[in-house]
Amino acid sequence: MDCPTKLYYTRKPEYENQQVGDTFLEALAQGGFQVEELARLHFPQGIAILGEDYNYEALAARTHKLLQQEEVVIFEAAFLHDGYFIRTDILVKKGKQIQLIEVKAKSVSSRGHNGFSVTGGWSAYLYDVAFQQYVIAQAHPDFQITPYLYLADKDAVATVDGLHQHFQLVSDTDLRTGVQVTPGLQITDLGASILAKIPVAEELQQIFTTNPSFEGMTFAETLAFFKKHYAEDIKLHTPIGKHCKGCEFYTEKPTATHRSGFHECWQEQLQLRVGEINKPKVYDVWNFRASKKLMEAGTFFMHQLTDADLKVKPEAGKISSTERKALQVEKTLAQDPEPYFEREGLRDAFAQFSWPLNCIDFETTAVAIPFVKGMHPYEQLVFQFSHHIIDEDGSVTHHTEYINTRIGAFPNFEFVRALKTALETNTGSIFRYHNHENTILNVIYNQLKTSDEPDREALMQFIQEISHSTRTAVDNWTGARDMIDLYKLVTDYYYDLQLGGSNSIKAVLPAVxxxxxxxxxxxxxxxxxxxxxxxxxxxxxxxxQEDEAGTVVSPYKNLPPLFDHWDAEQLDAAVTNIEGISDGGAALTAYGKLQFEAVTPEERREIENGLLRYCELDTLAMVMILEYFREVIKPLNR
Structure with a gap:
């Protein structure tokens, strides 16, 4: 469903999959295996089929033997039929009745659920279950199969403390999930269920009858088509397009032994040399929603873009969104390293600031299985902040920081008390980078609203003072000291070739x-x-610090990694698909690990010290950006 051409590249050593990483850290960040183990506890009689990962016949034979029982629950049931092989998360058999249960760490609102769209964001999951049901039905046509998705329920609340800690990830285990469940743990120990079992029979029937993701073929024909090409090693030529961005079979400098599937696709379809393929692409343009349609129509590279494609609409005193795209294309094609500023607009913005300037950054986590009682799946927990102050005379103070990684603690209210104390030391402007900090303060506001904290009114008033309400807030407000979004200053008044199509703080810092x-x-x-x-x-x-070419190395790259061989950028990339998370992968992964008692005191101190350095650098990066902007708007720089 992603790109059928990848069937040809997968599992071939000459095409290295660039997305294969440390499964332990990815599982730590994403939590899918922990949810699977939690789901299994709801079926204490379940039998797991372990080992022999690629001995398909042996796994299927073991499953077949268990299925001779009148009633049985099987974890990792295996079915092999006519060249198709599947394993199910949970299979419940009663006579000829089969419950096919697919467990996912995604969330759903059980109260408001009225079905999934088979062409929307759930389509890959639904097709996954459809394939499983198809294979089981072919192997056992006498079975009556009812399919389900087992998901984290956003409407549920953990009714016991320490729920998450019962499912500890370990890196040295033979278990497929890598999860060590507390010995002797029973489902009754876990309080009310936080999972929702959602029937998807109607959605699968729609897939079987209309096959919307593969028009022109039935579902069975689609499977047979892919099976033939994979088994006979025949490459499918998926039209190149926006989906090529981030291809895991991309190698920057292909060789005979390290081949690039990405380059081969583009060479075969466009008859281009490697050097031509490496030219800047349309999909590299920042926030360019038209890129998909343009690439489908044959416009693949930036140099092919026209004014009509970019549809530039200027805005007075700032860089409009369309102007920013045009700036990126212009500077990229000319390789123009000179930064662009809307100085007058930036100068006017600075004139509105109150000194001293405060820079803050939060680190948060949101996990499927809550850490503490009273929290919903994927409800935000905030455990750290950093706070820098810039005085008008240019002095910079790392004024305050807060971190709470205690096992089983709920830090949100203590966090906001510490933030209140820090920010009430002056009346200056407060800066955040993008929307995350404002969103988190809204979450804490809603939590305080239903709490019995003795100072909740004062804390809610403080949150209202420094933020504005979002659509999820229970009240409406815009604070007199509402935080200023430094990201907006960057996108409205500044562009640099080094940014490419990114405006993240980790891209802006080395550029400035x-x-x-x-x-x-x-x-x-x-x-x-x-x-x-x-x-x-x-x-x-x-x-x-500079490299051999005299280029400043990003200070983020010079920080010691929180985990061996994994820096912040790699960890951020590993968690891009987590609900509610777009950045901060290093911090949330580290926090997740610190919630396990097996971490030694020495390792705990080392990880906490690493977290403090990472968060301090985030706010110091904001300081540096503001210092840069202040310097370029001085009268002598006009």
């Missing part, structure tokens, strides 16, 4: 450091010499 002579000189020196304080870096620390 490489463009600003002022910052390069300042942060090449030890902190103790430049009037910058730190709570986690030594006074002798220098944030500017």
């Amino acid at each position: 450091l490489n463009s600003s002579a002022y910052l390069r000189v300042k942060y090449s020196q030890p902190l103790e010499r430049i009037n910058v304080s730190s709570l986690n870096f030594a006074p002798q620390h220098r944030f500017i």
Whole structure:
């Protein structure tokens, strides 16, 4: 469903899958295997078929033997029929009645659920179950199969503490899930269920009858088509397009032994050389919603874009969204390294700020199985912040930080008390980067509203003072000291070739450091010499380091990894599909690990110290961006 051409590349050593990573850390971040183990507890009589991962005949034979019983529950039931092989998460057999249960760590609102769209965001999951049902029905036509998705229920609430901690991930286990369940744990120990069992028979029937994702073929024909091409090693030529972005079979410099499936697709379909294929693509343009249709129509590269494609609409005093796209294309094609500023607009924005300037950043997590009693699946938990202050004279103070990684703690209210104390030391403007901090404060506001905290009114009033309400808030407000979004300052007034199509703080920081002579000189020196304080870096620390070409290396890359061989960027990439998470993968993964008692005190201290450095760098990056902007709007820079 993603790209049928990948059937040809998969499991061939010469085509290395770039997305294969550390399964333990990915599981730690995403929680899918923990949900599967929780689901299994609802079926205490279940029998798991383990081992022999690729001995399909043996696995299917073991399943067939168990199915001779009148009633049986099987985990990882295996079915092999006519070249198709599937394993089910949970299979419940009573006579000829079969419940086919697919467990996912995604969430659903059980109260408001009225079916899934087979062409929307759930289509891949539904087709997965449809394939399983098809194979079982072919192997056992006498079975009456009822399919379900077993999902985290956003309407449910954990009624016991420590629910998440009962499902500890371990990296050295033979278990497929890698989850160590507390010995002797019973479903009765876990309180009310936080899972919802949703029937999907109607959705699967629609797939079987209309097959909307593969028009022109029946569902059975689609499976036979893919099976033939995979078994006979025949490449399917999926039309190239926006889906090629992020291809896991991309190798930057292909060789005979390290081939690039991405380049081969583009070469075969467009008859281009590797150098031509490497030119900037249409899908690299920031926030370019027209890219999919343009690529379908044959416009693949930035140099092919026309003014009509970009539809530029200027806005006075700022860089409009369409102008930003055009700027990126123009500078990319010309390889123009000169940063672009709307100086007057930026100067007007700075004139509205109140000194001193406060920069804050939060670290949060949202997991399917809650850490503490009273929380919903995927309800946000906030465990850390960093707070820098820039005085008008240019001095920079890492004023405050907070972290709470205690096992089983609910830190949200203690967190906001610490934030209140920190930000009430002055009346200056407060900066965040993008929407996350405002969203989290709305979450805490709603939590306080139904709490019995003695100071809840004062804390809610503080949240209203420094934020604005979102559509999920129970009240409406816009604070007199509403946080200023530094991301908006970046997108409205500044563009640099080095940003490419990203405006994340991890992209903006190295761009400004490489463009600003002022910052390069300042942060090449030890902190103790430049009037910058730190709570986690030594006074002798220098944030500017250059590579052999004289390019500033991102300070994020110079931080010690929280886990061996995994830096923040890799961990962020590993969690891009988690509900409610778009960044901060390193922090939420580290927090998840710290909730397990098996972590040694030494490792706990090391991870916590790493978290403190990461979060401090986030707010120091905001400081550096503001310093850069302040420098470029000085009158002498006009």
